[in-house]
Amino acid sequence: xxxxxxxxxxxxxxxxxxxxxxxxxxxxxxxxxxxxxxxxxxxxxxxxxxxxxxxxxxxxxxxxxxxxxxxxxxxxxxxxxxxxxxxxxxxxxxxxxxxxxxxxxxxxxxxxxxxxxxxxxxxxxxxxxxxxxxxxxxxxxxxxxxxxxxxxxxxxxxxxxxxxxxxxxxxxxxxxxxxxxxxxxxxxxxxxxxxxxxxxxxxxxxxxxxxxxxxxxxxxxxxxxxxxxxxxxxxxxxxxxxxxxxxxx
Amino acid sequence: xxxxxxxxxxxxxxxxxxxxxxxxxxxxxxxxxxxxxxxxxxxxxxxxxxxxxxxxxxxxxxxxxxxxxxxxxxxxxxxxxxxxxxxxxxxxxxxxxxxxxxxxxxxxxxxxxxxxxxxxxxxxxxxxxxxxxxxxxxxxxxxxxxxxxxxxxxxxxxxxxxxxxxxxxxxxxxxxxxxxxxxxxxxxxxxxxxxxxxxxxxxxxxxxxxxxxxxxxxxxxxxxxxxxxxxxxx
Numbered sequence: 001x002x003x004x005x006x007x008x009x010x011x012x013x014x015x016x017x018x019x020x021x022x023x024x025x026x027x028x029x030x031x032x033x034x035x036x037x038x039x040x041x042x043x044x045x046x047x048x049x050x051x052x053x054x055x056x057x058x059x060x061x062x063x064x065x066x067x068x069x070x071x072x073x074x075x076x077x078x079x080x081x082x083x084x085x086x087x088x089x090x091x092x093x094x095x096x097x098x099x100x101x102x103x104x105x106x107x108x109x110x111x112x113x114x115x116x117x118x119x120x121x122x123x124x125x126x127x128x129x130x131x132x133x134x135x136x137x138x139x140x141x142x143x144x145x146x147x148x149x150x151x152x153x154x155x156x157x158x159x160x161x162x163x164x165x166x167x168x169x170x171x172x173x174x175x176x177x178x179x180x181x182x183x184x185x186x187x188x189x190x191x192x193x194x195x196x197x198x199x200x201x202x203x204x205x206x207x208x209x210x211x212x213x214x215x216x217x218x219x220x221x222x223x224x225x226x227x228x229x230x231x232x233x234x235x236x237x238x239x240x241x242x243x244x245x246x247x248x249x
Numbered sequence: 250x251x252x253x254x255x256x257x258x259x260x261x262x263x264x265x266x267x268x269x270x271x272x273x274x275x276x277x278x279x280x281x282x283x284x285x286x287x288x289x290x291x292x293x294x295x296x297x298x299x300x301x302x303x304x305x306x307x308x309x310x311x312x313x314x315x316x317x318x319x320x321x322x323x324x325x326x327x328x329x330x331x332x333x334x335x336x337x338x339x340x341x342x343x344x345x346x347x348x349x350x351x352x353x354x355x356x357x358x359x360x361x362x363x364x365x366x367x368x369x370x371x372x373x374x375x376x377x378x379x380x381x382x383x384x385x386x387x388x389x390x391x392x393x394x395x396x397x398x399x400x401x402x403x404x405x406x407x408x409x410x411x412x413x414x415x416x417x418x419x420x421x422x423x424x425x426x427x428x429x430x431x432x433x434x435x436x437x438x439x440x441x442x443x444x445x446x447x448x449x450x451x452x453x454x455x456x457x458x459x460x461x462x463x464x465x466x467x468x469x470x471x472x473x474x475x476x477x478x479x480x481x482x483x
Contacts, residue, residue, distance in 0.1 A: 084301070084429075085300075085430050088445065088447060092447075095446075096454065098457075099454040099458065204314065221318075224451070228321055231325055
């Protein structure tokens with residue numbers, strides 16, 4: 001008797017290279033494991049800001065042993081200003097890229113890309129794709145990641161997003177229509193809704209994976225809990241590049 | 250022609266449960282892989298202060314997530330972790346300074362005992378929810394690890410000397426100089442530059458980069474295959 005596929009939600013943001021790693025690994029396994037992978041474009045900056053605000057609120061009047069942050073409430077900014085973590089990330093991503101066979105290259109102006117430029121337009125576009133052409137979401141996400149995290153190209157301008165959409169297989173007309181839709185309230189609300197859903201599951205960063213198990217949802221943060229997830233699902237982990245795909249990447 | 254063993258330094262603090270996971274994983278592999286595992290007792294508050302980082306447990310969401318994560322990982326890695334009842338007091342008020350100074354003394358006088366004593370201290374704080382700050386607690390762990398009462402007392406006395414205090418500071422600084430912002434931090438000494446890895450969840454990646462055979466998180470030696478001719482990736 002075959003089991004129903006287990007629903008797995010992947011909440012991700014293009015801004016996050018670890019999201020790309022988690023995305024590629026899960027995409028590779030979606031036809032190997034008995035899972036139904038559901039991609040959920042979300043907005044990382046909002047999640048980080050909300051968790052920092054929550055932290056700030058809990059500490060004021062809360063446990064006095066915990067220090068109130070002094071670096072301002074835009075947590076994302078203060079996070080990246082921790083240069084040591086940034087330096088570490090640059091090295092680690094090169095190792096992870098090789099290991100996971102994902103062609104990650106660090107953008108020259110990392111801070112500019114992550115803080116000044118961000119990913120709001122691109123995530124709204126992906127939300128638009130998610131609503132209109134969900135079967136194309138995987139390809140367009142990948143093309144946008146290739147721009148920002150492999151070729152150090154822009155993903156904020158309309159023509160950048162359009163180029164990625166066409167590379168993924170959309171016609172110019174479809175791409176332009178989706179771009180127009182991105183700035184509607186429907187799409188903005190949908191992105192907020194996905195992001196809030198992740199937050200309600202306890203997310204404090206992305207990628208966040210939610211596996212809907214028999215008893216309750218199991219939440220995993222980052223791309224390095226997929227082997228554990230496999231174990232809990234009773235599936236076989238074959239590394240980040242499963243056998244069925246070796247030689248095809 | 251046999252290669253020289255690759256030097257791997259593991260910077261850890263018994264206050265950190267993820268350090269325990271990394272420690273057990275590397276200990277499982279130290280006789281399988283051609284590595285020279287060097288344990289480096291360090292002081293996590295020193296690293297956090299130096300890097301401007303803060304412990305995940307202090308961020309409410311991260312703290313909640315960590316509790317859940319450790320419940321999964323203890324089964325997955327078969328390390329008997331149990332969250333202390335008064336977790337924040339253990340981490341924030343009690344800490345691990347005396348224990349880490351003791352381990353530094355062990356490392357200086359009886360390095361062959363460092364693995365066992367570290368493990369017994371972890372079992373106290375992170376498995377049986379027992380104290381590791383009082384002299385009698387540390388002595389109990391030391392004796393359980395195989396040191397005699399006299400040896401344990403002598404090491405405890407040494408722990409409060411400037412020599413040992415400075416050595417702990419030095420080891421912690423060394424981790425910071427490698428770019429550590431938390432523990433566990435693993436430093437793999439490659440030909441061209443050291444490869445620094447944070448966390449206990451990069452073993453498979455490490456094996457891949459060093460062209461070493463990964464036998465799973467439990468290191469199942471029945472999976473041992475002939476030596477791979479794959480070359481190191483870094």
